[in-house]
Amino acid sequence: MTDKEQIIIDGIILNDVKKLLFTGQRNSITTSTFEKIIDFLEEKMQECNELKKECENIKTEARELFNAKCELLRDLDHYKRAYYGCAKRIKERLVLPAPLPPPEFLDDRYRKALEEIGEYCKRYPTNSIGFKQAILDIINKAKGEE
Numbered sequence: 001m002t003d004k005e006q007i008i009i010d011g012i013i014l015n016d017v018k019k020l021l022f023t024g025q026r027n028s029i030t031t032s033t034f035e036k037i038i039d040f041l042e043e044k045m046q047e048c049n050e051l052k053k054e055c056e057n058i059k060t061e062a063r064e065l066f067n068a069k070c071e072l073l074r075d076l077d078h079y080k081r082a083y084y085g086c087a088k089r090i091k092e093r094l095v096l097p098a099p100l101p102p103p104e105f106l107d108d109r110y111r112k113a114l115e116e117i118g119e120y121c122k123r124y125p126t127n128s129i130g131f132k133q134a135i136l137d138i139i140n141k142a143k144g145e146e
Contacts, residue, residue: 113142
């Protein structure tokens with residue numbers, strides 16, 4: 001603390017009191033001055049004790065929150081394991097639909113229509129006149145809509 005900084009308690013400049021004590025002029029300080037300083041120090045001690053209690057309360061609350069967080073993380077881990085275990089069991093029990101029958105089981109008339117379309121595509125270019133109509137005619141014939 002520099003000389004310019006002064007601590008004042010109830011109008012008493014502590015630097016002045018300190019100088020009087022160090023220079024041996026203790027008798028110059030009045031009893032009321034000491035009482036004011038003592039009262040001030042008692043107030044500060046009380047404030048300090050209250051702050052310590054508040055600090056302890058905050059530490060206790062922080063510990064409780066940390067413990068609650070740990071418990072939630074354990075629960076989360078438990079539920080994740082249960083979820084993935086159930087998902088695995090469901091996947092193991094899952095019955096997939098039967099695959100579609102291979103083309104050899106198709107109705108004979110559709111197979112013939114597809115063969116006819118294939119032969120037609122080999123003989124004629126796809127951009128020739130009437131190509132689309134010829135394909136549609138073959139499909140309609142296979143459906144029985146001639």
